[in-house]
Amino acid sequence: MAANVTVIPPRAVRPDTLRVAAYCRVSSDSADQLHSYAAQIQYYTDLIQNHDGWDLVDVYADEGITGTRMDKREDFNRLLADCRKGKIDKVLIKSISRFARNTRDCLASLRELFRLGVSVLFEKENIDTGTLTTELMVSVSSSLAQQESVSISQNQQMSYQRRMERGEFITCTAPYGYRMPDGKNLVIEESEAREVRWMFQAYLDGNSVKRIAEEMNRKEVHNSWKRGVWYERLIRKMLSNEKYVGDSLCQKTYTANTFPFVKKTNHGEVDQYYIENTHPAIISRETFDKVQNLLKKRAERRPSSRQRTPLSLKVICGNCGSVYMRRVNKSGHTTWVCRKHDRNAIDCPNGRVPETELYGAFVRMYNKLKRNTGVVLLPAIKQMEELRDVIQRGNPAMLAVNKAIAKASEQSYNISKLQTAGLLDTDACTAKFNEISAQLAKLRAERRRLLENDDIDDAIDALQETVDLVRHGPERLMEFDEGLFLSLVERIVVESQTCVRFRLQGGIELKELLKEIGR
Incomplete structure (x- = not known):
C-alpha cells in the first residue's frame, strides 16, 4: 500500500530584525577631524534607522586618540563588552583602518566577534565577516593599514628629530615644579619649586632618597602621580x-617602529640632543653638579641588590x-611578585608566585610541546607563510617592484634575442645589458628591503627557530634548563x-597551570 504523502509548500519567513551598531574613530583632534567625527555619527544613525530590518543599538565613537592600541579606545572596548553581553548582531565600520591598525589585534577582535555570532561590515573594502573566507582578506587589508600607521609614525619621528637638531625645545609634559600654560x-x-629646592638641599645635607620620600609623604605634599605617593x-x-x-635632554625615550608602538628608554639606540637654557632654572648648576657627584658616589658604594x-x-x-x-625571604624561599601588587595589593590582585612553580610550569609546557x-x-x-604570500601580492609597493623587475627582465631577454638574430652589434648590446643589470640590482635590493621590513617574515623565522630548538631538544625534560x-x-x-601563559619566540x-590538577 502506497504511503499517503502530503506536500507542505514553503512559506515566506520574515527575517528577524538585526540589532545593528556602528563604530567611528578619528585620528586627531583637529577641527576637520572633529567635523568628520560628528558627520560619521550622524551618517550611521540615519543609515541604520532608515534600513528595513535593522534596529539601532548605539553608535560607538572614539575621538582624537590612537588606533594602534586597543586599550586606549574606551568606546571600542564598550562595543566589545556589549557584543559579549549579546546586545549586538552586526557592526558597521567605515574601513579596516578605523577598526585597528594592528593585524594581530584586528584578527583577535574579529575572531572573538565571530565566535559571539556578531558580523562586521567594512564599507570601504566591502567586506562582511559573516563568511569565514573573508578573514584572509581582512588580514591583507589590516596589514596594509598597519604599514600606513608605521609610515605615519616614522614621518612624525623624523619631524621631531629635525626640531631637536635645530635646538627647538620639545616636551610633552611639565615636570614637577613647572607648568606649561601655553x-x-x-x-x-x-609652590612646587620650593619643594624641589628642599629635596636637592636635603640630599646634600646627608638625607637618603628613602628619607626624602618619607618626609614628602609625611608632609602630604601633593603631586600628580597616581595616589600622590612619593617613592625612592x-x-x-x-x-x-x-x-x-x-x-x-631630548629623546630620553624613543618609540619603537614595531607594533604595538611602545616607548622604550634610550640606552644609546637613537641619538640624544642636549640643549642648554631652554627654560627658567629652579636649581643652580653648582647645586645640581654637587648632587650628581653625590648620587654617583653613593651608587658606587651601594651593593647591587639585583640578581640576574x-x-x-x-x-x-x-x-x-x-x-x-x-x-x-629570610628562610631563602624565592617568589616573584607584580610590582604594583607589591607596592599596594589593592591596585592589582595578582599575588606572589613561587619561583619553583614557574620553573616547573616551563618543564611541563616544553614536554607537551615536544610531543605535539x-x-x-x-x-x-x-x-603565516600563506598570509605572507598574500600580503606580498597585495602590497602596492611590492607589486610595483615585481612589475618593474619583470619588465626589465623582459627587456634583457628581448635584447638577447635581437643580438642572436644579428640585429644589434656587440657594443650596443653590452651597454644596454649593463644599464638593465644596474636597474635590476637596484630593484632587487628594494625588494629585499621590503621583505626585511615585513614583521611576518621575522615571525616566521622566529617560529622556525622555535621548531628547530624543540626538534633538537631533549626528548623529555626532567628539570629546568x-x-x-x-x-x-x-x-x-x-x-x-x-595559571601562566608562555609566549614563545x-x-x-601556550597556557600552563602552575600546579597540575590532581597532583
Whole structure:
C-alpha cells in the first residue's frame, strides 16, 4: 500500500530584525577631524534607522586618540563588552583602518566577534565577516593599514628629530615644579619649586632618597602621580633631572617602529640632543653638579641588590602589565611578585608566585610541546607563510617592484634575442645589458628591503627557530634548563596565581597551570 504523502509548500519567513551598531574613530583632534567625527555619527544613525530590518543599538565613537592600541579606545572596548553581553548582531565600520591598525589585534577582535555570532561590515573594502573566507582578506587589508600607521609614525619621528637638531625645545609634559600654560614653554610653579629646592638641599645635607620620600609623604605634599605617593625611584629621578637647571635632554625615550608602538628608554639606540637654557632654572648648576657627584658616589658604594636570573624581565602581570620582581625571604624561599601588587595589593590582585612553580610550569609546557610539535607549531608556520604570500601580492609597493623587475627582465631577454638574430652589434648590446643589470640590482635590493621590513617574515623565522630548538631538544625534560628557556620563551604572562601563559619566540602562546590538577 502506497504511503499517503502530503506536500507542505514553503512559506515566506520574515527575517528577524538585526540589532545593528556602528563604530567611528578619528585620528586627531583637529577641527576637520572633529567635523568628520560628528558627520560619521550622524551618517550611521540615519543609515541604520532608515534600513528595513535593522534596529539601532548605539553608535560607538572614539575621538582624537590612537588606533594602534586597543586599550586606549574606551568606546571600542564598550562595543566589545556589549557584543559579549549579546546586545549586538552586526557592526558597521567605515574601513579596516578605523577598526585597528594592528593585524594581530584586528584578527583577535574579529575572531572573538565571530565566535559571539556578531558580523562586521567594512564599507570601504566591502567586506562582511559573516563568511569565514573573508578573514584572509581582512588580514591583507589590516596589514596594509598597519604599514600606513608605521609610515605615519616614522614621518612624525623624523619631524621631531629635525626640531631637536635645530635646538627647538620639545616636551610633552611639565615636570614637577613647572607648568606649561601655553602648551609649549615651561614656567616655574613656585609652590612646587620650593619643594624641589628642599629635596636637592636635603640630599646634600646627608638625607637618603628613602628619607626624602618619607618626609614628602609625611608632609602630604601633593603631586600628580597616581595616589600622590612619593617613592625612592621618583625622588632619584628628580634629583638627576637636568630640567631643574634649565636644560633639556631630548629623546630620553624613543618609540619603537614595531607594533604595538611602545616607548622604550634610550640606552644609546637613537641619538640624544642636549640643549642648554631652554627654560627658567629652579636649581643652580653648582647645586645640581654637587648632587650628581653625590648620587654617583653613593651608587658606587651601594651593593647591587639585583640578581640576574633566567626569569629577570621576562615575567609580566596579565592583570596590570607590570614587570614581576624577585623576592627572597629570610628562610631563602624565592617568589616573584607584580610590582604594583607589591607596592599596594589593592591596585592589582595578582599575588606572589613561587619561583619553583614557574620553573616547573616551563618543564611541563616544553614536554607537551615536544610531543605535539606537528599539531601546534608546524600548522602555525604554514598559515603565516600563506598570509605572507598574500600580503606580498597585495602590497602596492611590492607589486610595483615585481612589475618593474619583470619588465626589465623582459627587456634583457628581448635584447638577447635581437643580438642572436644579428640585429644589434656587440657594443650596443653590452651597454644596454649593463644599464638593465644596474636597474635590476637596484630593484632587487628594494625588494629585499621590503621583505626585511615585513614583521611576518621575522615571525616566521622566529617560529622556525622555535621548531628547530624543540626538534633538537631533549626528548623529555626532567628539570629546568636555563639555556633552553632563554632560547624558547619571550615572556611569561601571569594570568593568576594558578595559571601562566608562555609566549614563545615567534608569537605562539601556550597556557600552563602552575600546579597540575590532581597532583
